[in-house]
Amino acid sequence: MTKTWDVLEEIQPTVLRMFKNTIIKDRLAHAYLFEGMRGTGKKDVAILIAKSLFCESPIDGYKPCEGCINCKRINNRNHPDIHFLEPDGLSIKKQQVKQLQEEFAKAGVESKQKVYTIVHADKMTTNAANSLLKFLEEPSSQTLAILITEQTQQILPTILSRCQIISFQPLSPKNLIEKLVEKGVDRNSAPLIAQLTNNLDEGLELSSDDWFAQAQKIVVKLYEVLKKNSLESLVTLQEDWFLHFKEKDQLDRGLDLLLLIFKDLLYIQLGKIEQVVYLNEKQRLEQFALQTSGRRLSDQMTAILDAKRKLHANMNPQLLMEQLVLKLQEGSTFV
Known part of the structure; x- marks a missing residue:
């Protein structure tokens, strides 16, 4: 247009x-x-x-x-x-x-x-x-x-x-959010999309992409099982994650979505509720934020960023995710 x-x-x-x-x-x-x-x-x-x-x-x-x-x-x-x-x-x-x-x-x-x-x-x-x-x-x-x-x-x-x-x-996230909402994107979905792209057309594509909608659900599910035990997390990787995030760019997007959950938890702890982007999960995230510490969240975000770096260095994706899950459960970073 x-x-x-x-x-x-x-x-x-x-x-x-x-x-x-x-x-x-x-x-x-x-x-x-x-x-x-x-x-x-x-x-x-x-x-x-x-x-x-x-x-x-x-x-x-x-x-x-x-x-x-x-x-x-x-x-x-x-x-x-x-x-x-x-x-x-x-x-x-x-x-x-x-x-x-x-x-x-x-x-x-x-x-x-x-x-x-x-x-x-x-x-x-x-x-x-x-x-x-x-x-x-x-x-x-x-x-x-x-x-x-x-x-x-x-x-x-x-x-x-x-x-x-x-x-x-x-394009500033605020500007992009308003543009997305003007184009009919749900106001609860727009902030998350605006963290992943500066491009209005790409943002509109994401908003109507079934793969992207499913990706968010899988990422939230993975975070939830991380709080349980390592076996259940590894099963979730096999049954959900690897079946959905097949290509390198898809896995990279999945890691971005996972990183945004930890950022939201940190924002909630800091009282910066207006910066939360997973608005549809806000109530549950507020509960999760009570169960962890800022230091641990920081370590976990560092681990995800390390995983993104290793992905771009062509590390085996399955091994990368299995290592990441174990590190996230420990709350420590990659060695």
């Missing part, structure tokens, strides 16, 4: 304020690098800037009207002077940039202005990045380039030095 200036201004106020002033004063740079986490509105702002430049009736001299033919064509990705370049497979190849350069050489089809957006600019091959340098070194006054990345460190320093870098801040 296309996002308007007003919507994006709520998400990235600093970025939009800067572009408002720049557009009004006609001082746009020839090349920008938009960097920040996934879901922070980078591509949406790139489209917005293009509309600001091509809109036939901009509001207050900078805000796209969203109703003229140019705004509609840009929203539909079919304006001849607006070009998007995205990875072909795993990378952006030299041939793609070469084709883009051929477009650079042409005059604008309908105006003198041309705008190019390179999505996942960090995925340019070295040859592709070197090919792009010529354009960045000899910019046309009528050409605007916007590079988008989540991995600034993967981009050649020579390209970085020729772009004005614009940093996009992560």
Whole structure:
């Protein structure tokens, strides 16, 4: 869904304020690098800037009207002077940039202005990045380039030095919660989702994902049996956990969900009830919080973070979880 200036201004106020002033004063740079986490509105702002430049009736001299033919064509990705370049497979190849350069050489089809957006600019091959340098070194006054990345460190320093870098801040959990609720997500579920992603679209997907709903139940069940005996916990791993959390990314998400339970218990002990995210389990968690200590909770959270680290180091998932369960029951950390 296309996002308007007003919507994006709520998400990235600093970025939009800067572009408002720049557009009004006609001082746009020839090349920008938009960097920040996934879901922070980078591509949406790139489209917005293009509309600001091509809109036939901009509001207050900078805000796209969203109703003229140019705004509609840009929203539909079919304006001849607006070009998007995205990875072909795993990378952006030299041939793609070469084709883009051929477009650079042409005059604008309908105006003198041309705008190019390179999505996942960090995925340019070295040859592709070197090919792009010529354009960045000899910019046309009528050409605007916007590079988008989540991995600034993967981009050649020579390209970085020729772009004005614009940093996009992560969506705050509070902001995301309100956006999720506006979209129909249950208010009791939204805080938990907002701890797992900064991305509204991903949050909406999680809210309607049966696998994710079941994952929460299994994680809560595992926590409950941890307070009993190790045998029952290991049985729960075999009968529930391993059948549900099969892939590495699924197991990582399961560990995140487990970590949030221990965080909630700590928040309850500290009297920070407003920061609890497992709202559907709040009453039971308040009872559980009476049965443990802050020191033990801290040790248990450290153990889960260690497990996440070992997961990414490719430790055997079954062995990892069995070790973790035993450590959580001891209340101590991994050796």
